[in-house]
Amino acid sequence: MSDSVNKVLNMVPTADGTMTLRDKITGELYHNSKGAFFESMESYVLPARLEDIIQRRKGDANGEGKSVIRMIDACFGMGYNTFALWHHILSKPHLPIDQVDVVAIELDTALLATLPDILEQECFKIILDELKDANGQSLAQNLRAFMKLGLPTQSMKFSYQSVGGPTFNLHLIFDDLRVQAAALAANEPGQFDLIFHDPFSPSKLPHLWTIELFDCYFKLLRSDSGRLLTYCAASAVRGGLKHSGFSIYRTRDVGVKKGGTLAVRGDNDVLIEDLIYPLRPEEVEKLDTITGIPYRDPELSSTRKDVLRRRLDEQNERKSQNK
Ligand SMILES: C[S@@+](CC[C@H](N)C(=O)[O-])C[C@H]1O[C@@H](n2cnc3c(N)ncnc32)[C@H](O)[C@@H]1O
Helix, strand or coil, X not given: CCHHHHHHHCEEECCCCCEEEECXXXXXXXXXXXXXXXXXXXXXXXXXXXXXXXXXXXXXXXXCCCCEEEEEEECCCCCHHHHHHHHHHHHCCCCCCCXXXXXXXXXXXXXXXXXXXXXXXXXXXXXXXHEECCCCCXXXXXXXXXXXXXXXXXXXXXXXXXXXXXXXXXEEEECCHXXXXXXXXXXXXXXXXXXXXXXXXXXXXXXXXXXXXXXXXHHHECCCCCEEEECCCCHHHHHHHHHCCEEEEEECCCCCCCCCEEEEEXXXXXXXXXXXXXXXXXXXXXXXXXXXXXXXXXXXXXXXXXXXXXXXXHHHHHHHHHC
């Protein structure tokens, strides 16, 4: 990791040797201490089950005979979830995928400075080796060149062709997730196979875990194959996803956490031994108690405080009804 990035952004190593950050405002790590790359693979890429998505799809994503995987990386951060997906696809050349489109949304432009160092870690060697642009430059090299010109204000687009494999397109948008999710849901409904949802925890940023945001996601995902993944297992979050119409599953434990969540459009049977599980009976029960009451943000613009207060009011009302 370069010294300048380290100093400005407070990098810390995780147990699998990959680097993460500690957020100065929430105090939270960007990744599980068990491993930044490990978490991306365990909580997002492996339970996404690309093979399954491709099989379930009725027709091609773009109607041009190409097999295109379209993913939203919600809270892109240092890019691990997107890069882990690319790593996985490049490592499995038998997957019938012609194109991978990622729309990545992130508020903090300063994180761009971390991306070249993240990409140059051993875990992403295959990306560095195999994805070059027409001038033979890697994404890390292109990002370094961009950084010299100054930080972008709105968005950046990258496109890389792997040798004999898929094209990888990345549209990186710097904006509030709620604004972009609502805009995408209006403009591109039913166009995405996958959403990787990775904000800081619901107790710190409850406005990024609301029914209204999940409603946008439900609209954005394909009805035959769409699925959302998150590291979070909180009942309020699962309750919100259920309210938006998703079927809920548990993914594997990462470190000390209780497993993450897979939310699927429709009620397809997606269970996979040792990877995707049904909720435990006690987890299902909790969804109908006051802990399962979701966060709400009717206009997708509430403050953290308002979202917390709204939920507390609803919990108190439920308690008084139950007396
Ligand atoms: C847990 S980190 C994401 C880690 C990231 N997925 C990765 O693999 O490196 C949460 C991210 O959410 C971003 N964020 C916070 N508020 C946001 C908002 N309102 N809209 C979009 N991104 C936001 C933070 O800047 C931070 O990068």
